[in-house]
Amino acid sequence: MGIVYRSRKKIGPLVLNFTENGYSSWSLKIGRWSWNSKTRAHRVDLPGPLSWKQDKSRSR
Structure with a gap:
């Protein structure tokens, strides 16, 4: 696994x-609430380290 640059x-x-x-x-x-253009997934931050995610493939 190499080093990956992200910004x-x-x-x-x-x-x-x-x-x-x-x-x-x-x-x-x-x-x-957040939405990403690449994955087209909705995400909702829940209390603590939890979050809920709905993928584009499951929303149809």
Whole structure:
């Protein structure tokens, strides 16, 4: 397993994700809810270290 470069740039509720190859995806985070453009998954942060995720494949 090698070292992987990842970077995030936050602009208000919009988060831009970058890897060593450049732009990767964008995310929208409002409160505890977030959505990622690459995985098209919804995520809700729950209390503590828990979170709930709904994948695009399961939402249909």
